[in-house]
Amino acid sequence: MLAHAASLSTSLRATGRQASPDRRNSDRLFAFGSKEKTYRPDEQIYREEDSADHIYRMIRGTVRGYKLLNNGGRKIEAFRIRGDIFGLETGDRRDCCAEAIDNVRVMVARRSPVVGAPSDSDTVSELWAATMKELHRVRLHALWLAKNSEQRIAGFLLEISRRLGEPNIVYLPMSRQDIADYLGVTIETVSRALTQFETKGILRRPGPRQIALLDRIALHRMND
Amino acid sequence: MLAHAASLSTSLRATGRQASPDRRNSDRLFAFGSKEKTYRPDEQIYREEDSADHIYRMIRGTVRGYKLLNNGGRKIEAFRIRGDIFGLETGDRRDCCAEAIDNVRVMVARRSPVVGAPSDSDTVSELWAATMKELHRVRLHALWLAKNSEQRIAGFLLEISRRLGEPNIVYLPMSRQDIADYLGVTIETVSRALTQFETKGILRRPGPRQIALLDRIALHRMND
DNA sequence: CGCCTAATTGAGAAGTATCAACAGAAGTGG
DNA sequence: CCACTTCTGTTGATACTTCTCAATTAGGCG
DSSP states (O other), rough: OOOHHHHHHHHHHHSSSSOOGGGGGGGTTTSSOOOOEEOOTOEEEOOOOOOEEEEEEEEEEEEEEEETTTSSEEEEEEEOOTOOEEOOOOOOOSSEEEEEESSEEEEEHHHHHTTTTTTOOHHHHHHHHHHHHHHHHHHHHHHHGGGOOOHHHHHEEEEEEEEOOOOOOEEESHHHHHHHHHSSHEEEEEEHHHOOOHTSSSSSEEEEEEEESHHHHHHHHHHO | OHEEEEEEEHHHHHHTSSSOOOOGGTTTTTOOEEEEEEOOTTTEEOOTBBOOOOOEEESSSSSEEEETTSSSOOOEEEEEEETOOOOOOSSOOOSEEEEESEEEEEEEEHHHHHOOOTTTTTHHHHHHHHHHHHHHHHHHHHHHGOHHHHHHHHHHHHHHHTTTTTSEEEOOOHHHHHHHHHSSHHHHHHHHHHHHHHHSEEEEEEETTEEESSSSSHHHHOOO
């Protein structure tokens, strides 16, 4: 029982840092009867109002989590990439959709055994870590409410680059429409900001889906 | 142990609904060695980078949780009112400030005993419920990224009215600047939207801090 | 190559911020 | 009690940002 307490406490403290995509970080969550599934581009993983029976860990590819707006629009809440855990809901029904952007491979675990496995303290700890990480991410996203389009797009580039391991060239898995729906702006605004950044020498675009960040400092300065 | 599993599961499911401000909902969290504290208007409760040792439950008054932006601005992340639990952090340091708006009374509990009390399944359950409720709230807030000023202000009025129990007249505890910083717009934009709503007969303003919502349906229509 | 879709660019309209002026309420001191 | 100050909120004019709609270009793929 003390072990339980210690691990829960540890997980609460550990989530200030970003968890590595290392599989071991969520081994316990997906230890019992979990299985792998694959999805094709634009294939739905779950819809709003589906029962929230399972949680997922990304193995490969990119997933968009989004809500359909009543005006016909769409708001993307998160992009999930390798190592991310998603599908943690507040109720027993999904409150957003999830669908594959490209070819996706995930691990799927039933939520009930995970939630109801109290003797395994590591499982509880991992669930806390994943939940706290998600809370932190959403809080940061909500901060963008006070930012203009340039700042949002700069922030997006830094975020996606960091999560992909800061490669020389970022290969964007998502379309301009996806980016726009994530940031709450239009595709034209995204496009214009990228053009402007390229003009200033902040980035270079070898192709529409490829972006080389030449000056991360400049991007950081916009947000701070 | 099965009781633990059941309660954890239950709390996950229960948080889709809004918890009532009833004290019993968080009795266990504040059962051990918690004490009450009061704060005067604009008094700081904690700062960013303070150690996140305690969690709080609102008894009376209103608190703003906010981050200072590097451009000198301020982004309010949440208003906390009677019954709300706040101070749940992802790391061991505060990542936002909290300060009293009016005369505030809170219950304060050390986080460590709460987190490290595994034998009390209700405590774990309540911590889950509070965390999940917070996650849900922040997710909704992030959705406003895609909304214009009119929609944000309509949404704010509905939110604050609902949380205060939908009285005939909403007495706003916070200033226009607070509202503006919460929504990511300017005070002038807030003011103009209120004027426009009043012109349309959607609301009436007996005073600057008093708003009578005459047509909630119209406000809902703006967001949907 | 030719088709189809995604992305970019341009022009004008709409939305929002900025700056300035004004109004009203609350507090202060005579 | 009144004059004065101060603070908050509202209103107006203008500049800037972002959206909308349309046209064009660039890439991907048969």
